[in-house]
Every structure is written in C-alpha cells, then in structure tokens.
Amino acid sequence: MHTFMAVYETGSVKAAAEALHVTPSAVSAAIAALESALGTTLFAKAGRGIVPTDASETFATYVRKLLGLLAEAAGAVQDAERGRVRIGAVATASEYVLPRLIASFAREHPQIELSLSVLPRDELFSLASDHAVDVVLAGRPPHGSGLVTRARRANRLVLVGRPEIRGDPRTTTWLLTALGSGTRETTLALLTRLQAAPPLLTLGTAGAAVAAAREGLGVTLVHEEAVREQLEAGELASYPVTGTPLDRPWHLCTTSEPTAATRLFLRHVCARERVGSAAFHTRHRPKG
Template sequence: MKIAGSTDLPAAATWGRLQTFLAVYEAGSVRAAAETLHVTPPAVSAAIAALESALGTTLFSKAGRGIVPTDSGETFASYVRKLLGLLTEAAGAVREAGRGRLRVGTVATASEYVLPPLIASFAEEHPHVELSLSVLPRDELFSLAVDHAVDVVLAGRPPRGSGLLTRARRANRLVLVGRPGLRADPLTTTWLLTGQGSGTRDTTLSLLTRLQASPPLLTLGTSGAAVASARQGLGVTLVHEEAVRDQLDAGHLAQYSVQGTPVDRPWHLCTTAEPTAATRLFLRHVCDPELVGAAAFHTRHRPTG
C-alpha cells in the first residue's frame, strides 16, 4: 500500500524548499518571504506547492491578507527546523575543529557581561572558526538548541527532559538592588521584572511565592530597563551581580536583603548529547584559566540536563 506523498518527499524536500517553507511560516506571507529570500513570489508559491504535493496535505491556509499554517504546517515546521539545524550542524561537524562553525546562543545579560572576553580570546586563538551569535530569551535559546539551530547555549540550567546537557558552569548570583536610602520594607515596595521567558523573572516570582509576599509588580522588559528604573527609585529588582557591580561600587545602587537572597544561579554552558568538534574546542578553551583568566568556566560537576 502506497502512502500518498511519502515516496516523493525526499526528492521534493530540497534545502531551498525547506528554507522557503520556514521563511513563509515565520513571515506569514508569501510576498514577505520572497523579499527575505530575494526571489519572486511565484517561486515561493511553487516551492510550497511542491512540498504540499509530496506530503499530500495543505501546509498553509488564507487568513485575511496573509496566510497561517494549518495543523499539518505546524507539525511540519517543527521537523523542518530540526532537519535544517542538523544539516547545518553536520556541515560544521565534518570540518576540522579549527575550521568549523560555532553557533552560540546566549541570554542578554550574559552577552554583555560574561561572553565578550570568552568570544574575543577564542576568536583570537582560533581565527578560522566561523562564529555566529544569537541573543534571545532563555526558553527560545533552549528550543533552538533542541532543534540543533545553535551549538552551545550560555544561560541558566537547561530544562529537565530537554536532552540538553550542562558541560561547564560558572558561579553567579542574583542580588536585590534599588536606589540608595530605601526606607520601606523591600517586600512592600514595587518589584521590577524582566520580560516573559526570562529566567530572572521566573526566579523573582518563585522567590516571592516562597516568601508569601505580594508586592506591586511592574514589567519593564529588559534587565537594563529594570536596573535603570531601580536606580531612579521606581522600585527594586533582582539582577545578576556582575551586571551591577560597578554601580554598586560607585554608590549609584544599593543592595538590599530579603530572606533567600542573594540567589545562587550559576551560568551553564549547554549542548546536545553530541557536540560538534568546534563546540568541544570552544568548551575546552573557556574552561582553561590560562587562556581566559577569571572568566573561566569549570567542569567539576557532571553533565546535567
């Protein structure tokens, strides 16, 4: 018995067509995808039609002036991300480590205060490794890693059951800060939050739940915005100590204490179960104090995830 479309899919699912499908999926428009890919709209439509014919199903349906993925389209998208991610990973894996590709994903705070010296020294030591950087919320980064769209993630602990492993860690604390001279109980003043998907936000809300505290909450999106607002007296915020050390030392911010703070939240370097050669090279580099000094990570703990 022949399953409709199954025989033709390997031939139809070319790299270009899969990329086109994802472009349409993300843009919600054939015309927008065509502009992104620098091709004509008919070429995009033809690529989608070829995939739909091979699959024996419809991937998109009209919605107003745009299109939306069908249930089949949503399912197909999750596989396409993994396929393209694995192919890109494979291209880097077969190269020599020193001439491979390294795709790093990091949360915003780490991109500003943790990663720069590591990336700089690695690039100097291995100039032929092709580097790329994605700065996104923690949850998005872990999803990309699971889909093999990034090689290593610098963030907090990876979700249990994700299949991602912690390869190295570095000590890190979250401290509660606000404008100097705060007289009110920190648990009654406004707490300034980062945006949805932020690990710091989740930690803050968990801390308040444990303390059975219900202070006013104000979401400001980024850690930088929360810190700047705290400095102006708008409230207090839980933040990575490295991000505010200079402001604390200069007296522009003050550290406050509530039960459970400071919060230990080590930085984790996470990968899939089979990191590429370039990824392993990067991990060895950032765990070597002789190469990166005090910025070094350590591998004293077993891989977790």
C-alpha cells in the same frame, strides 16, 4: 524546507520571496511541490493572505529540527579549526560574561566562524533542542530538554535598589524582566517563598530594570556581575532580604553530540591560563 519556513514565519509568499531573494512564483512552485510530495495542504487562503494549516504547524516543528541538524552536520564534518560555533546567550551573559571569552577565542582561532543569538532563556533552550545553536550560555537547562551542561561558572543574584529605600523592601515595587526570563521566574518564586505580594512592574530587560531601580522606581533581582560597578559607586545598594543572595551559576549547555569546533570552544573557555578569572569549570555537569 527553507522556502516553507520563510512562508510559515512571514505569513506571505511575497515577503518570503523578498527574504529569499527569489520571485514569488518560485516560492509558490516550491510550496506546491512540497504539498504534492506530502499529500496535504500546508497553507490556506484567508482573505487576501494565507494561514498555515494544522498540517503546516506540525510540519514546521520537524523542519526546524531538520534544518538545525543539517547546519550542525555541516559543521560536524569540518575540521575543528575551520568550523563554526553558533552561540546563544541571555542578554546579561552576552554583555558581562561572553565578550572576554569570545575575544580570546577569536584571537587564537581566527578561522572559526562565530555567531551570537541573544534571546530569552526559554527560546534559547528551544533553539538548542532544535539544533539551531551549538552552545547556550544561560541558567540550568530544563528537565527533559536533552541538553547537557558542559561547564559552569559561579554567579549570584542580588536584590538591588536606590540607596536608602524607606521601609521594608519586600513591600516596595519589584521590577521584573520579560516573560520567558529565568530571572523573572526566580523572582516570582522568591516572592512566593517570602509570602510577599508587592506591586510588580515589568520592564523587559535586566538593563531597563536596573536603570529603573537606580531612579528609585523599586527594587530588582539581578545578576551581581551586571551591577558591581553601580554598587561600588554607591548608585545602587544591595538589600539582603531572606533568601538572597541566590546562587545561580551560569551553565554552558550543548546537545549530546557537540561538533569539533564547539568542543574546542568549550575547552578554551575552561582554560584559566587563556581567559583568567572569566574561566568556566567542568565539575558537576547535570543534564537537562
């Protein structure tokens, strides 16, 4: 299955072999054996390369879940203190929320292996549903995802821009994060409620949007924690248009059966005596 996914994701037997540190013939043999077992063709020739068949596309959705479950199962049978926690977080949370929590946890539990994936919100929830990460730090999980919010922490989105913007901030350029970002979706929903249609400029990351706002290119909706220092220094100003600031708590989400090490991590980050003001709380735990 690992070999199949390597070929599927790279689109090349040679590239898959390099990624897996095996020979191309070994990769071809593994794919041939898998096709024989399944009774179907997984890859078809296209010019000098190969492309996945419809059967391959379907099989890949199952393989992701199977590999995720195998990794989760390996962690589940280990003692909590010898396990691992695969964390997924959106960029802003990884920069301003997680560092203190991870550092504190690592000091108390040095034998637990930690890993961090920083991706857009939608990709993270997809990985969590496929059991490819153990815990996600982002906004609220989408309905129907099967994910459970284990803890939350207060968070606000504020509209910021260069000080002394002339005119109505609703008509100036609004700076957006990339597709798949929860902040982008919230920004567009806010503009719809305001019945505003300002110029839009997509800059990818929240950091890039904030930097552009600081240079006077427009305004951007951003997590307050990410710009607190710039606001206090007068480099940015907050513009309280109707509907802002927005309460958008951080959510720590897992599948319905988190591993022992994951539960230990969740207990740690909710312990105020361990992490201080960075602590999450376990009240009101909605399901996705």
